[in-house]
Amino acid sequence: MLGRALTFAVLTSLAAPAALADSTGVQRTWLERIAISAADKSCNLFSEGERLALQSGIYQAQGELLRANKTPAEMQQLEAEVSAHARSLGCAHPSVVEVAATIRSSYRQFAKTSYLEYPTPRSTWAASRSGHDKWAVAQTDAKTNVVFGLRRVKDDFKLSVSMPAKGAQPQTVQLVMRDVDKMPEAWLGSIAGATKELSPPPRSIS
Incomplete structure (x- = not known):
């Protein structure tokens, strides 16, 4: 499944963030970014700036998946599988080399924006x-x-x-913040899951 992940043009969206997409497309993008990030941890592929941009892209896609009701457990399992596969390819694998070059090129354009x-x-x-x-x-x-x-x-x-x-x-402003000790996962607006309406977290977890 993830053997193909590193062959895609990963992170070309660094130069211009893509509009919201369906969750399937977002998941593929997230997996691609996870894969090359895992390869970077083994091979030291990127500069600090490139690495920070990559991590920001991971967080962006991850947030969209959570809002689409993807569970953290599902995502953790996928992340583990993809990361293991990416590391197994080795630093000199053509796909790793190609995608790393794409990210560096994308980051250069991103840095000028x-x-x-x-x-x-x-x-x-x-x-x-x-x-x-x-x-x-x-x-x-x-x-x-x-x-x-x-x-x-x-x-x-x-x-x-x-x-x-x-x-x-x-005269006053109220800022409601989630208590991470009571609710570790992100608050998405509803106990039942993501909704179109915004609502603050209940007092029991704030």
Whole structure:
């Protein structure tokens, strides 16, 4: 099954993140990234920047699979199988060499890109490397124009919320966070699984 995974053009989406796809396509992309990441751990294929971009791509695909109700147990089993197979190919295997070269080329293009958009089911995350942009990573609510994300403050980033200056001035803000000791897995908006509606985690796990 995974012998073919390393022959695909892995991570060409580094240069331009792909739009949301069906879960089958997302799973294939995730497995490809897992495979070459496992090969990198054995063969030291990439620079730190390339490796960080690869890991970010893994997290992105992993999040989409979780939102599509793929269970962590299923994903862990697949990850173990793919990683073992990738390591068994060896560092000089033509597929490993070819895919590693593709990733390096993609990363060079990615590194030149100063602005990226990451689509999600409800909105889009905008990411900017430019020091002239006030927001490093942000998402804007289409209905209210409220902006949430990481804002550049001198030489640091701060989690921030920006609201239009109209109506009553807010006096308090409530930030609900999941207690990882009570619920280790990510909260996806519903006890029953992923839904189209956003909802905070219940107090019992917050």
